[in-house]
Amino acid sequence: xxxxxxxxxxxxxxxxxxxxxxxxxxxxxxxxxxxxxxxxxxxxxxxxxxxxxxxxxxxxxxxxxxxxxxxxxxxxxxxxxxxxxxxxxxxxxxxxxxxxxxxxxxxxxxxx
Amino acid sequence: xxxxxxxxxxxxxxxxxxxxxxxxxxxxxxxxxxxxxxxxxxxxxxxxxxxxxxxxxxxxxxxxxxxxxxxxxxxxxxxxxxxxxxxxxxxxxxxxxxxxxxxxxxxxxxxxxxxxx
Numbered sequence: 001x002x003x004x005x006x007x008x009x010x011x012x013x014x015x016x017x018x019x020x021x022x023x024x025x026x027x028x029x030x031x032x033x034x035x036x037x038x039x040x041x042x043x044x045x046x047x048x049x050x051x052x053x054x055x056x057x058x059x060x061x062x063x064x065x066x067x068x069x070x071x072x073x074x075x076x077x078x079x080x081x082x083x084x085x086x087x088x089x090x091x092x093x094x095x096x097x098x099x100x101x102x103x104x105x106x107x108x109x110x111x112x
Numbered sequence: 113x114x115x116x117x118x119x120x121x122x123x124x125x126x127x128x129x130x131x132x133x134x135x136x137x138x139x140x141x142x143x144x145x146x147x148x149x150x151x152x153x154x155x156x157x158x159x160x161x162x163x164x165x166x167x168x169x170x171x172x173x174x175x176x177x178x179x180x181x182x183x184x185x186x187x188x189x190x191x192x193x194x195x196x197x198x199x200x201x202x203x204x205x206x207x208x209x210x211x212x213x214x215x216x217x218x219x220x221x222x223x224x225x226x227x228x229x
Contacts, residue, residue, distance in 0.1 A: 043116075043202050043220025044155070087154060099170065102147075102154035 004088045009107040012082075018075040020106050022088030025069040031090045033064060035073045036102070039084040044102070047073065047086075078110045115139065118203050118221035125193040125228045133188040133224050135203030141219075143206050144186035145170070146178060148199040149223075155202060161186055193228045200225050 005023040012018040024033065035047040048055055048062045050071070055062045061074040075082055087105040119134040135144060142163050147155040147170075157170030161180040175197060177189045186205075190197060203221040 041200065041223060041225075043204070043222055044218075045220075046218065099145075099157055099160065101171075102156075104152070104154050 003101075004090060004103055006086075006088055006103065006106045008104065009109070011109050011111055012075075012078045014080060014110055014112050015077055018078040018082065018108055018110070020073040020075075020086050020088075020108060021070065022073070023070045024088070024090050027068050027090050028092065030092045032092070033062065033068075033071050034089045034091060035060070035062065036087045036089065037082075037084040038087070038105070039081075044087065078108075080110050080112065082108065083110045084108060116203055116205055116219045116221040118201070118224050120224060121222070122225045123227070125190075125226065127194060127228060129193050130189070130191050131193065131226075132190075133201055133203075133226075135186045135188070135205075135221060137184055137186075137205040137219070139205065139207070139219065140183070141205035141207050142183075144180065145204045146176070146186065146188045147202045147204065148172065148197075149202060150199050158188065158201075193226075195228045198226060198228045 032049050032051050034049040036044040037047055038044045048057055048060050050062045050064055052064055064071045085105040085107050087102045116137045125131055145160040146158040148158055149155050156172050158176050159167055159170050159173055159178040161167045164180055164183040167178045167180055179187045201224045204218050206218040
């Protein structure tokens with residue numbers, strides 16, 4: 001797996017956009033970028049994934065740079081319930097995905 | 113529609129005691145995993161299974177054993193608990209892929225908080 005680097009913590013005001021960066025400079029051509037989050041002691045929750053195009057779903061948007069060496073997860077209107085640890089993971093398609101390394105993630109704190 | 117269920121949710125053990133954590137999934141998934149998560153850290157893979165009757169070591173397997181006698185159940189055993197095994201344990205399952213990114217299909221249990229004193 002490619003190694004990822006995330007800031008340990010970030011704050012965001014409620015209602016504003018939260019932009020969480022992730023560096024993955026050694027990513028391979030067949031590796032996807034996944035984002036998960038973990039809300040206080042619960043099991044990780046899948047958010048979004050992408051290969052090279054920007055992606056959007058009901059939870060978030062994922063922006064991947066053209067060289068694919070970094071990406072940004074965007075929560076467009078953060079709420080207090082979005083306070084969680086966010087994990088950026090890179091993993092090749094059709095591999096044993098459960099062996100992915102979660103790393104330490106970014107602790108996002110959404111403040112009123 | 114239970115998904116992934118872990119039993120028990122909390123447990124306190126004395127050093128040297130043994131116990132078994134149960135993970136049960138009702139989605140007919142092929143792959144199952146056991147992770148541990150220490151305070152302020154990410155998940156680390158202990159053992160995993162790619163099918164009934166098969167298991168393999170993950171990143172931190174020492175001190176743990178596993179069994180997958182039935183497809184829906186994955187058991188994690190601690191033969192002689194140590195304080196270093198105090199952690200939150202998560203189980204996950206996912207379906208073997210057929211041309212789709214597998215990690216999107218991973219389902220996690222709610223965790224088992226284990227304290228070894």
